[in-house]
Amino acid sequence: MKLGIYGGSFDPVHVGHLLVAQAAIEELGLDRLFFIPAAQSPFKPENKPAPDAVRLQLLRLALAGKTNCEVDDQEIRRGGTSYTIETLRDYAKRFPGAELFYLIGADNAAKLNEWREAGELAKLAEFVAVPRPGGAVPVFPPPFRGRMLKGFPLGVSSSQIRARVKARLPIDHLVSPFVAEAVRNQQLYI
Secondary structure, eight states: OEEEEEEEOOTTOOHHHHHHHHHHHHHHTOSEEEEEEOSSOTTOTTOOOSOHHHHHHHHHHHHTTOTTEEEOOHHHHHOSSOOHHHHHHHHHHHSTTOEEEEEEEGGGGGGGGGSTTHHHHHHHOEEEEEOOTTOOOOOOOTTOOEEEOOSOOOOOOHHHHHHHHHTTOOOBTTBOHHHHHHHHHTTTTO
C-alpha cells in the first residue's frame, strides 16, 4: 500500500493544494492521501492560524467527494507544536508495511536535517518536494530519500488568499466554491 501524507497549515486550503494532491496521487500511485493540518508549525511560531475547527471544516468542504483523500486531525488533537516525526511514527504503526510518502514544499527539502529527529524521519518516509513556479530543483540532504513532483505547480499561497480577503478582493477560482462560501459566511481573515 502506498500512502501520501500532506502536512501544512491549510489556512485556507486552496486549489494549489488540491492540484498537488492530484499530482501526488497520479505520479506516486498513491492508494490514499491524508491531509494533516498542523496545530502550530515549529517553523512559524509567530503565525497563528485560523481556529482549528474552521481549518478542518474548510478542508472537509474542499475534499468532499474525493474518495482517495481524507482529513486526519491528529496534529490538531495533539495540540501544541506539530512535529512530523510524531505523525510519521503514528502512520508507521497504523499501517505496517505501507510505503509512506511525505509531501513538502521544495524550499523545505534542503532544511530536512533541521527537523526534529531527522535521522528517524529519513527512515520512515520518502520525501516528495512540491515545486513552486520558477523554483529551484530541491536538494535532499543525506540520509533523506526524495523526489520532486512534476505536475501542476501553481503560484498561489494561503497568505495571498488571506490578504485578498482582508482587502475585500475575490478569492473565487483560488479556492473551491464551498471554501469561498464558508470564508464569506464566517467572515474569516478580515
